[in-house]
Amino acid sequence: MAKMRGALRVGLSVAVLLGLTGCAGDFRYNWNWSILACTSENIDAGCIGPYFFWILEGLSWTIAVASAAWVIAFPLGSVFGILRTFDKPILVVVPFVKSPIYFRTRAIGTSKGIIWVNVAWFLHGFANVYVTIFRNVPLLVQLFLWYFVFPELLSDEAGMWVKREMPLPEFWTAVVCLGLYSASRVAEQVRAGINSISRGQQYAAMAIGLTPVQVYRYVLLPVAFRIIIPPLTSDFLGVFKNSSLALTIGVLELTAMTRQIEEYSYQGFEAFTAATVLYIGVTAIVMVAMRVVEGRVRIPGMISLEAK
Amino acid sequence: MNETKDTTGTDGGGMIEMNHVGKWYGEFQVLSNCSTSVNKGDVVVICGPSGSGKSTLIKVINGLEPFQEGTITFNGVSVGDRTTNLSKLRSQIGMVFQNFELFPHISIIENIKLAQMKVLGREDDEARNRSMELLERVGLSDQRDKFPAQLSGGQQQRVAIARGLAMDPIAMLFDEPTSALDPEMINEVLDVMTELANDGMTMMVVSHEMGFAKRVADRVIFMDEGYIVEDCSKDDFFGTPRGDRAQLFLSKILTH
Amino acid sequence: MESGGFDTHIIFHSIPFLAKGMLLTLELTVLGIGGGLVFGTLLALCRLGKFRALAFAAGTYVNFFRSMPLILVIFWFYFLIPLVVGEEVGAFQSVLTAFIMFEAAYYCEIMRAGIQSVRVGQAHAGQALGLTYQQNMRYVVLPQAFRNMIPILMSQAIVLFQDTALVYVVGLSDFLYSADIVANSENRLMEMYITVAIVYFSMCSLAQFLVRNLQKKFAHE
Numbered sequence: 001m002a003k004m005r006g007a008l009r010v011g012l013s014v015a016v017l018l019g020l021t022g023c024a025g026d027f028r029y030n031w032n033w034s035i036l037a038c039t040s041e042n043i044d045a046g047c048i049g050p051y052f053f054w055i056l057e058g059l060s061w062t063i064a065v066a067s068a069a070w071v072i073a074f075p076l077g078s079v080f081g082i083l084r085t086f087d088k089p090i091l092v093v094v095p096f097v098k099s100p101i102y103f104r105t106r107a108i109g110t111s112k113g114i115i116w117v118n119v120a121w122f123l124h125g126f127a128n129v130y131v132t133i134f135r136n137v138p139l140l141v142q143l144f145l146w147y148f149v150f151p152e153l154l155s156d157e158a159g160m161w162v163k164r165e166m167p168l169p170e171f172w173t174a175v176v177c178l179g180l181y182s183a184s185r186v187a188e189q190v191r192a193g194i195n196s197i198s199r200g201q202q203y204a205a206m207a208i209g210l211t212p213v214q215v216y217r218y219v220l221l222p223v224a225f226r227i228i229i230p231p232l233t234s235d236f237l238g239v240f241k242n243s244s245l246a247l248t249i250g251v252l253e254l255t256a257m258t259r260q261i262e263e264y265s266y267q268g269f270e271a272f273t274a275a276t277v278l279y280i281g282v283t284a285i286v287m288v289a290m291r292v293v294e295g296r297v298r299i300p301g302m303i304s305l306e307a308k
Numbered sequence: 309m310n311e312t313k314d315t316t317g318t319d320g321g322g323m324i325e326m327n328h329v330g331k332w333y334g335e336f337q338v339l340s341n342c343s344t345s346v347n348k349g350d351v352v353v354i355c356g357p358s359g360s361g362k363s364t365l366i367k368v369i370n371g372l373e374p375f376q377e378g379t380i381t382f383n384g385v386s387v388g389d390r391t392t393n394l395s396k397l398r399s400q401i402g403m404v405f406q407n408f409e410l411f412p413h414i415s416i417i418e419n420i421k422l423a424q425m426k427v428l429g430r431e432d433d434e435a436r437n438r439s440m441e442l443l444e445r446v447g448l449s450d451q452r453d454k455f456p457a458q459l460s461g462g463q464q465q466r467v468a469i470a471r472g473l474a475m476d477p478i479a480m481l482f483d484e485p486t487s488a489l490d491p492e493m494i495n496e497v498l499d500v501m502t503e504l505a506n507d508g509m510t511m512m513v514v515s516h517e518m519g520f521a522k523r524v525a526d527r528v529i530f531m532d533e534g535y536i537v538e539d540c541s542k543d544d545f546f547g548t549p550r551g552d553r554a555q556l557f558l559s560k561i562l563t564h
Numbered sequence: 565m566e567s568g569g570f571d572t573h574i575i576f577h578s579i580p581f582l583a584k585g586m587l588l589t590l591e592l593t594v595l596g597i598g599g600g601l602v603f604g605t606l607l608a609l610c611r612l613g614k615f616r617a618l619a620f621a622a623g624t625y626v627n628f629f630r631s632m633p634l635i636l637v638i639f640w641f642y643f644l645i646p647l648v649v650g651e652e653v654g655a656f657q658s659v660l661t662a663f664i665m666f667e668a669a670y671y672c673e674i675m676r677a678g679i680q681s682v683r684v685g686q687a688h689a690g691q692a693l694g695l696t697y698q699q700n701m702r703y704v705v706l707p708q709a710f711r712n713m714i715p716i717l718m719s720q721a722i723v724l725f726q727d728t729a730l731v732y733v734v735g736l737s738d739f740l741y742s743a744d745i746v747a748n749s750e751n752r753l754m755e756m757y758i759t760v761a762i763v764y765f766s767m768c769s770l771a772q773f774l775v776r777n778l779q780k781k782f783a784h785e
Contacts, residue, residue: 029647091390111390136768137761138726141740145761148753203372204409204468208423208475209399218422222413237631244633248733255636268643275636283631299413301457 035267036274048264055274058257063282065174065243065253070236072179077186082216083127084191090120127187134184139177140245146177147249174246182239189231193224226297233290237283254278322347323383323479323510324369330377331368338364339375340534346479351511353521353542356531357557362514363406365531366481369512370394370401383478399427402472402480406488408464410456410471417443417452420471428475435474442470446500462493466500479510486517518561522546530554571752575759578746585742586763592660592738593725599664600724601717604671611676622672629669634730638662642734655736667724674720678713679705711782718775722768729764739763 036055038047089106094117099110107121134142147170151159163169197220205219206212225232247256258275262268322345331339338361346352354362367373369380371387371394380387385397410419420439424430430438443449446466448459456464465485472480482501486494498520505511505524515521521528521542528545530538532553538545545554610622629637641662646652682705690700729740737745740760747756 132769132772133765136765136772138729138740138764140729140732141757141761141764144744144753144757149757152754198407198409200405200407200409201411203367204403204405205411206372206395207370207398207401207403207405207481208471209395209427210423211395214426218426219411223411226413241631241633244635245730247635255633255639258636259639262639262643268639272636272640272643276632276640279633279636280628280631299457300455301459302412302455 029269031270032267033270035261035265036270046265046267049261051261051265051271054257054261055254055271055278058252058254058275059278059282061171061246061251061253062240062243062255065171065178065246065251066236066240068175069178069182069239069243072176073182073186073235073239076179077183078190080127080130080183080187081190082194082221083123084131084187085194086120086124088120088212089118091116092119093117131184131187134181135188139181139242140248142181143174143177143245143249147173170246170250173249174243174251178239178242178246182235182242185235185238186232189228189235190224192231193228194220196227197223226294226299229290229294229297233287237286240282240286241279322350324512325381326369326378327380328378329368329375329380331364331373331375338534339368342378342534342536344529344536344539346510346512348478348510349508350526351505351509351524352513352527352529353525354512354514354529354531355516355518355521355557355561356537357553359533360531361534362531363483365536366403366483366512366514369481370398370403372398372403395427399423399475400478402469402475402477404465404468404472404480404482404485406484408456408461408468408488410464410468412456415453415455416448416459416467419456419467420474423471424474438474439470442473443467445473446470447496460493461489462496465489465493465497469497469500469504473504479512480504482511482513482515484514484516486515516561518546518558530557532557571755574746574750574752574755578743578756581746582739582742582759585737585739588656588737589725589728589739592656592663592728592731593721595660596663596667596724596728597721599660600667600671603664603668605675607668607672608675608679611672612679626669626672629666630673632666634662634666634727635733637666638730638734641665655731655734659731659734659736663724663728667720670720671717674713674716675709678709678716681712682708714782715775715779718771718778722771722775725771726764726768 032046035046035051038045038049038051039053040050041047094115097115098113099115100113102110104110106118108115108117110116137145151162153159154162162173166172201219201223202215205215210218243253244255246253247259252260254275258268258271261271265271324344324346326342326344329339329342330337342361342365344352354365356362364373368375369382369387371392375388378388382397382401385392387394387397410416411422414422417436417439420442421432421435424435424438425432440449440452443452446469448463448466448470451459451463451467456467459467469480469485485501486497489497494517498517501511501513501520502524513520513525525542528538528540528542529536530545530551530553532551537551538554546558607622607625610618611626613619638659642655642658645658645661686708687700687705690704695704728738731738732741732744735741743756743760747753
């Protein structure tokens with residue numbers, strides 16, 4: 001059967017690949033690393049374009065998209081994450097309205113005719129809905145929605161501005177999309193970090209008279225953010241890697257540039273290798289930097305914050 | 309709230325008044341019809357089997373746990389009232405926890421300073437001086453710049469007591485303050501508590517340390533399955549406990 | 565119903581075509597999970613095993629693939645596989661290989677974390693009872709490890725399902741690409757992309773719901 005043969009072939013190629021990693025000579029492929037050094041158009045040297053600068057430019061765009069998206073994702077995700085840990089009601093009385101009947105739900109209710117609204121319930125619910133929506137639609141689909149569908153939903157004038165007139169429309173669309181998506185992941189980490197702190201800490205902070213805001217500000221968040229440095233680092237690296245999706249709407253970031261070099265020179269593997277090395281390099285730098293940060297903020301005497 | 313009426317000394321009641329308090333976790337009732345009164349300067353030890361509701365009983369007093377039935381007043385202020393400023397109320401009641409619950413990310417002295425500055429609005433110098441005074445009192449002034457995890461359990465618990473005292477509370481609540489400690493550290497904590505009691509602090513202590521109760525307590529409350537079963541003077545309790553459960557509990561505890 | 569703004573007719577009209585795309589998406593997901601699990605288990609065994617060289621090789625492999633964007637991996641294999649096999653094999657096989665190689669790195673890490681999440685005391689207790697290494701693994705460590713990692717493996721499966729949309733970049737007719745074809749040929753981008761989003765959202769939410777229930781069931785046992 002065709003399917004079986006296909007699967008067999010995949011298995012075979014995986015095996016061959018594993019066996020031959022490094023034995024590039026077995027491929028019928030002419031390696032020409034010098035194309036990576038092309039700084040100007042020079043047909044004799046196989047340079048149809050300044051490939052070297054293309055790659056550098058691609059790397060810059062990749063870093064720009066990822067950084068700008070993180071600037072959105074980190075604060076927004078932190079807020080949503082914090083909202084998702086609200087488990088105590090925050091009651092706000094609706095002014096000037098009296099209720100003749102008695103009712104009580106988790107969201108709203110009455111007490112002696114006064115109507116109250118549990119703000120915590122709505123905030124918590126809103127954050128939950130946000131995370132559910134952004135996590136359950138593939139990022140690429142979200143990107144298309146932002147790029148192709150979102151301008152259509154606006155008024156003609158605003159839609160036109162988003163599509164054409166605003167500076168770097170593809171770039172900013174990718175940044176906003178990636179930022180909002182990644183915020184849902186950051187929210188998960190922040191929530192998990194706060195929830196991993198023992199309940200007793202919260203009680204102790206409340207017992208000395210701190211207000212709920214102060215409990216978060218001085219006790220829960222400083223510890224939670226320390227705990228989640230490793231997962232947040234991998235979330236940031238996720239943003240960095242996911243920025244490659246921006247190529248589908250025309251942002252010439254690193255992966256797009258290597259694809260373009262492949263199309264121009266037919267020397268795709270050299271370009272892919274260069275990109276791979278750069279992705280791994282940036283990842284390594286970020287990881288080392290974050291390990292230094294983690295060491296700097298480590299709490300003396302604590303072996304593992306999560307252990308307790 | 310904000311108007312803290314001083315009712316101590318008047319014959320209207322004690323500093324802490326609990327009337328018919330009931331509390332549920334879903335279907336499960338953890339406190340049933342609990343009433344008691346603690347006067348200024350009283351030291352009350354609460355004991356009972358695990359799961360009897362003792363910890364919950366003291367956590368409802370400063371509003372850490374909500375309750376559904378009855379009333380509690382602290383110094384004339386209703387704890388269950390929705391309009392009560394709980395943060396302000398709590399700042400007048402010190403609390404010490406089973407697992408110390410010092411804040412791990414700040415040093416010992418910062419632990420004691422935090423609420424003084426953020427809640428009472430004391431200046432840095434004033435808070436520091438008060439903190440050093442208290443660290444001196446619990447015998448840990450040389451540890452001020454260490455972090456909680458660098459201290460032994462007994463030391464941490466003494467710091468936790470100092471943290472509570474730093475707010476100049478008018479009452480202290482202790483939730484099994486020695487049950488997470490290694491045996492050789494229990495006394496250093498009990499000594500601090502005894503001294504505090506002798507100074508006239510109003511205290512409610514959940515504890516199985518019957519030696520401490522015999523030495524220091526004015527009254528003993530015995531709880532079982534969410535009910536206050538015994539609430540009597542120390543001498544009555546250790547002399548002739550009336551209920552079978554209390555008898556059984558005491559025999560188990562004391563033969564250990 | 566047809567209106568100037570939102571044309572639902574085109575959606576119903578293209579259901580058979582979209583269904584074919586979804587079939588390919590699911591096929592890719594199932595084969596990717598299967599292959600990724602097998603290969604990922606192998607990697608995890610190497611990483612936790614006694615042979616230093618193998619452990620190092622597996623560790624390098626995992627870090628390598630986890631540093632790369634999936635799109636770049638797809639490009640790599642799209643061009644590489646035909647060269648390795650020596651003939652044109654079609655986009656599906658290339659992309660599937662890419663998914664298996666890529667996901668295996670993640671599955672490996674999930675399994676490693678699962679095994680390491682079992683407390684050392686448990687293994688010691690097993691040893692103290694006189695269980696052999698194999699018995700200890702089989703009856704004490706692995707059952708606990710497995711329970712810990714099942715929900716995460718399931719979530720990763722949902723991630724893989726979403727990731728398959730990236731085959732768009734090599735023009736393989738999965739669900740998204742099929743919708744894209746209709747969207748562009750009929751000039752109905754809004755209708756098609758919104759439909760795609762709703763379908764993905766419903767399927768992922770349903771899967772998430774099932775995973776959560778399963779998790780609860782495991783927690784109760």
